[in-house]
Amino acid sequence: MAGSGFSWKLPDHPKLPKGRTVAVVVLDGWGEAEPDQYNCIHVADTPATDSLRKGAPDKWRLIKAHGTAVGLPSDDDMGNSEVGHNALGAGRIYAQGAKLVDLALASGKIYEGEGFKYIKECFEIGTLHLVGLLSDGGVHSRLDQLQLLIKGAAEHGAKRIRVHILTDGRDVLDGSSVGFVEALENDLAKLREKGVDAQIASGGGRMYVTMDRYENDWNVIKRGWDAHVLGEAPHKFRTAVEAVKKLRAEPNASDQYLPPFVIVDENGEAVGPIVDGDAVVTFNFRADRMVMLAKALEYDNFDKFDRVRFPKIHYAGMLQYDGELKLPSHYLVSPPEIERTSGEYLVHNGIRTFACSETVKFGHVTFFWNGNRSGYFNPELEEYVEIPSDIGIPFNVRPKMKAAEIAEKARDAILNRKFDQVRVNLPNGDMVGHTGDIQATIVGCKAADEAVKIILDAVDQVGGIYVVTADHGNAEDMVKRNKSGQPLVDKNGNIQILTSHTLRPVPIAIGGPGLAPGVRFRGDLAEAGLANVAATVINLHGFEAPSDYEPTLIEIVE
Ligand SMILES: O=C(O)[C@@H](CO)OP(=O)(O)O
Numbered sequence: 001m002a003g004s005g006f007s008w009k010l011p012d013h014p015k016l017p018k019g020r021t022v023a024v025v026v027l028d029g030w031g032e033a034e035p036d037q038y039n040c041i042h043v044a045d046t047p048a049t050d051s052l053r054k055g056a057p058d059k060w061r062l063i064k065a066h067g068t069a070v071g072l073p074s075d076d077d078m079g080n081s082e083v084g085h086n087a088l089g090a091g092r093i094y095a096q097g098a099k100l101v102d103l104a105l106a107s108g109k110i111y112e113g114e115g116f117k118y119i120k121e122c123f124e125i126g127t128l129h130l131v132g133l134l135s136d137g138g139v140h141s142r143l144d145q146l147q148l149l150i151k152g153a154a155e156h157g158a159k160r161i162r163v164h165i166l167t168d169g170r171d172v173l174d175g176s177s178v179g180f181v182e183a184l185e186n187d188l189a190k191l192r193e194k195g196v197d198a199q200i201a202s203g204g205g206r207m208y209v210t211m212d213r214y215e216n217d218w219n220v221i222k223r224g225w226d227a228h229v230l231g232e233a234p235h236k237f238r239t240a241v242e243a244v245k246k247l248r249a250e251p252n253a254s255d256q257y258l259p260p261f262v263i264v265d266e267n268g269e270a271v272g273p274i275v276d277g278d279a280v281v282t283f284n285f286r287a288d289r290m291v292m293l294a295k296a297l298e299y300d301n302f303d304k305f306d307r308v309r310f311p312k313i314h315y316a317g318m319l320q321y322d323g324e325l326k327l328p329s330h331y332l333v334s335p336p337e338i339e340r341t342s343g344e345y346l347v348h349n350g351i352r353t354f355a356c357s358e359t360v361k362f363g364h365v366t367f368f369w370n371g372n373r374s375g376y377f378n379p380e381l382e383e384y385v386e387i388p389s390d391i392g393i394p395f396n397v398r399p400k401m402k403a404a405e406i407a408e409k410a411r412d413a414i415l416n417r418k419f420d421q422v423r424v425n426l427p428n429g430d431m432v433g434h435t436g437d438i439q440a441t442i443v444g445c446k447a448a449d450e451a452v453k454i455i456l457d458a459v460d461q462v463g464g465i466y467v468v469t470a471d472h473g474n475a476e477d478m479v480k481r482n483k484s485g486q487p488l489v490d491k492n493g494n495i496q497i498l499t500s501h502t503l504r505p506v507p508i509a510i511g512g513p514g515l516a517p518g519v520r521f522r523g524d525l526a527e528a529g530l531a532n533v534a535a536t537v538i539n540l541h542g543f544e545a546p547s548d549y550e551p552t553l554i555e556i557v558e
């Protein structure tokens with residue numbers, strides 16, 4: 001936090017007026033790629049977003065949304081919603097969880113912190129449990145970090161280790177789970193040779209077990225609780241490799257949706273339930289999909305489902321996941337200190353703000369946008385509306401999702417003139433893109449485009465301004481490619497579908513009747529990324545951005 005003399009007051013912009021409604025639209029998972037049959041945005045009928053391109057290069061351009069531009073360790077890291085919305089809202093690039101954990105592991109500082117000391121208190125008598133996403137996707141967690149942490153914990157005295165794995169197939173190729181489990185098994189076998197009792201104890205697919213977010217469906221957490229904590233699941237296996245192979249062989253199985261399973265010993269007893277005196281670490285660095293489990297592990301008073309047993313454990317997150325709730329209270333690595341976000345500044349300067357999405361993306365335009373803080377800065381000036389997402393229906397079955405409902409809420413918020421900023425996330429490109437269903441993703445992209453149209457029409461009616469952008473790529477490329485860009489095929493000759501995000505840039509467009517004459521994108525920021533958007537939006541509200549924000553994308557020519 002800035003020291004003495006700090007003020008929330010933003011200087012007036014010398015040229016841009018106040019009082020115009022600004023609509024900020026984030027198309028989730030909507031990048032820019034070559035137009036071919038695997039580019040669902042290109043194939044879909046998208047007249048509204050297409051029309052925005054006509055303003056290029058003055059009012060439509062591309063910005064970076066992956067890698068170091070959003071605080072990830074390297075430019076091989078695809079973008080994601082957490083780092084994307086953090087950058088959009090905070091206007092600065094923060095070293096993100098993935099990188100902070102890398103540094104803490106490399107320096108060994110992770111073992112000197114309060115969080116590790118706290119879990120270490122259990123090593124003498126209890127078991128160390130590690131729960132999280134098992135892949136090298138780098139969005140929520142990374143296998144290499146888990147491997148280092150297990151090794152380090154054993155070196156620091158952990159004698160009994162149990163790993164509870166969530167299979168991915170969303171940030172990595174479907175089917176890759178088997179290889180990740182084998183790699184982990186290999187490490188654990190080596191530890192056993194050294195006398196550490198180390199095993200995988202339970203697991204399931206990330207979208208069906210444990211990793212729900214924004215309280216969309218507590219049944220997901222309950223399935224995880226039953227398997228990880230109680231040691232109970234419908235499927236029991238002697239090894240995790242067998243579990244994943246057998247469960248994947250079921251019709252329509254996928255890594256993302258594997259059912260919960262537990263590993264049992266020769267007597268059929270679960271090898272690693274979580275009991276009094278144990279230590280637990282959730283090893284995901286990303287917040288949204290660990291918050292619900294963290295609440296179940298940490299809160300004495302908890303009524304979301306019947307925990308049956310609430311073991312007395314020492315629990316630490318890889319990071320602290322919610323800065324406002326201070327959840328969890330113990331953690332191994334301090335999260336990025338994202339402070340003085342654009343949302344907080346604007347509220348201090350009287351900007352009335354409306355934010356909306358459906359449940360599965362609700363926290364993106366609120367919690368992530370505000371620097372991983374839940375709640376309002378000033379409830380008098382802000383209203384956040386969550387449209388309930390469909391529960392238990394795959395997104396490719398209902399690819400339109402709640403795009404129209406979100407747009408209608410935004411339209412009403414614009415037309416009733418009660419707000420200065422109306423901010424939404426339209427989820428379709430991303431959520432349907434993750435299913436790998438190309439036809440459904442095309443339908444989803446069209447629905448998102450229709451939602452954009454509704455919002456742009458409302459902006460027109462009130463003489464407002466729009467900013468339409470995205471947080472990272474997904475729907476614009478649905479196939480895994482070789483280095484020269486050709487689609488890859490598997491050994492059966494099938495195209496390898498890409499369910500993950502991409503490394504692509506995203507578009508940003510500005511316009512609307514309220515945009516002052518002469519406003520255009522600057523020509524000198526070729527490397528600009530998502531973090532440049534916050535200063536841009538602050539300008540469009542008639543203020544100058546704080547001096548330490550990444551530069552605005554716009555200039556005003558007389
Ligand atoms: O679903 C999620 O958790 C991630 C992918 O792992 O997607 P997004 O970053 O778009 O939320």
Ligand SMILES: [Mn+2]
Pocket residue numbers: 028029080081082084430471472
């Ligand atoms: Mn996203």
Ligand SMILES: [Mn+2]
Pocket residue numbers: 029081430431434474501
């Ligand atoms: Mn996504």
